[in-house]
Amino acid sequence: MSRKTERKNMCAASEMLRRYSEVLNLLRFGSYPDGFDNTKRLTLRRYAERFTLQGEELFYRGNRRVISTVEEAKELFKDHHCSPSGGHTGVVKTRKSFTARHYWFGMSSHIADWISKCDKCQRTGKPRDVKPLTSIKSIMASVGKVMRAIRVLEFGKPEVLKLLTDVPVPSPVENQVLIRVHACGINPVDTYIRAGVYARKPNLPYTPGSDVSGVVEEVGNNVTCFKKGDRVFTRSTITGGYAEYTLAAEETVYPLPGKLSFKQGAAISVPYFTAYRALFQKAHGKPGEVVLVHGASGGVGIAACQIARAHGFRVFGTAGSQEGLNLVLQNGAHQVFNHRDQDYIEKIQEAAGGGGINVILEMLSNVNLSNDLKLLSVGGRVVIIGCRGSIEINPRDTMAKESSIIGVSLFSSSKEEWAEAGAALFGGMETGWLQPLIGPEYSLDKAVQAHEDIIQNTGATGKMIFVL
Incomplete structure (x- = not known):
């Protein structure tokens, strides 16, 4: 050589x-x-x-x-x-x-x-x-537009959320849709993923966020249902929603009716699909049953109240403030209870009569699950939507009533279950009962604060969102 x-x-x-x-x-x-x-x-x-x-x-x-x-x-x-x-x-x-x-x-x-x-x-x-x-x-030659986006380089506390101002805008291929983001929902699950404690972990680095609403900027060659300029919302994204632009697969994108704002569009996906899955696909709820939404003033709670009321359930809801109680009443609950009152469990039992509660949608099971089991009817079901720790229960409380504790994970939905829920919720948009309630709003530079607030705020009122 x-x-x-x-x-x-x-x-x-x-x-x-x-x-x-x-x-x-x-x-x-x-x-x-x-x-x-x-x-x-x-x-x-x-x-x-x-x-x-x-x-x-x-x-x-x-x-x-x-x-x-x-x-x-x-x-x-x-x-x-x-x-x-x-x-x-x-x-x-x-x-x-x-x-x-x-x-x-x-x-x-x-x-x-x-x-x-x-x-x-x-x-x-x-x-x-x-x-x-x-x-x-060729990569250098292809670098064009850049955007602001939150990037997570390591799992950890909220401080790992970093706002970058020079992230390349992605380009759609095949069945992908590029969306100019107007608003993005903030969900508790985002914080679990960011902390690295959720079962489903993304590859690092990543941009959080699945629930966006906005306008189609560009579509891939195989996209047939959307075109540039369409108003849309998503149930999932490919590149993350905490950004000015995001890519989503066509099958995860839905048209956003003109009667709903972009802010409301960002509050549909996780709250409403989760509530529908919990009530119908997991608890197999039936009209006429009594449903208790435990923690009803947050995004999923409001969605659950609206869905249950529209489908003929008798709806109870809890909240931690008078403002929250009023919002729950205004969004479908027949009766409300302040979970800060020491005797609120007895009040719920009295309101339910001798039959008990058929379905409980539980947002904070590490605090409430033991009491939930005592509230259930024969054959009653507790559906675990949220949990931030462990709790000790007495399994005997499930035996005489043959009650069930059921976990729910939206990301475990099958293609058929997504389609079913999507059709039901779009019907709610058309008829008007689906009306997302917007809570605190944040800009991207307040991402750290937003992740702190969504976990620490026990008096949630509506859906937290980023507004871009």
Whole structure:
């Protein structure tokens, strides 16, 4: 090997390791190389969006392990390309087989170079002229609009919510919809995910938020139900809702009727889909039954009261302030109870008569579950919607009444359950009983405060949202 070739190989190996380290350090620590100006930082951040950390390893686009050294990459190449099963295929097929499982920086040029030096490929005339993979230069050229967005680089307290002002605006492909966000809902589950205590954890870094409303900015080639300018809301996002723009899959986007504001649109998804799932898909509630919404003045509670009243249930609700009690009454409850009163359990029992409560939708089970079991009717059901800790209960309280404790997770819904709930709720929008109640409003720069308030505020009144 000539000195020139040796220097070239050393430079390639050094470049490969450098780029690997840049992405790894950005994802792990949120740090940039010394001397990077804003343009270089933006370029690197745009590039790093394609990668995730899984344990100590770096992965490209979800499931392709990133190789950090030329030596390991070349060994993989020899094992595959030069093996009997590899068949000394050309650059295109060789690269395609690798990209299903692996990725490394400079992959396309390395594969082309190694195939050009393969004796058998030279003898058989294997093709070597191919279009290269996306390069850093093309990425830099594609950097266009940027936006403000909240980014979480590590799980932890509310302070890990960082507002960045130079996050690249994503581009929709295939069945994706790009939405200019006007408002985004703030949910308790957002805080559990941010803290790293929720069962479903996103890959870091990420932008929180699933419930957005806004206007369609652009659509992918395969989108058929929406066009630019449509008013919409979502039940999920791909890139996160705490941002000025977000991507969502077409199947998770719904038209927002003109009679509802963008603020109300951001208060539909988690509250109303959760309330519907709890009452019908998990508790299998029936018109005429008595429903107690325990913690009824928050977003899910108000939604549950409206849904239950519209479907013929007898609705009880609790709240912790007179303002909250009035709001619960105005949004569907037949009777309300202040859960700060020492005798409120006895008052509920008296109001229910001898039959007890058929269904309890519980927002704070770590405080109320033991009392809930005593309130239930024979065959009664407690549906756990919210929990912030542990609680001791007596299982005997479930035996004589053959009562049930049922957990609910909106993210466990099947495609058919999403469709059912969506149809029912859209009917509520058309007929007018679905009227989201808006609570405290925040700007993105108040994200830390918002996450503190949603957990600490025990007198919730309406849905907390970001307004952009």
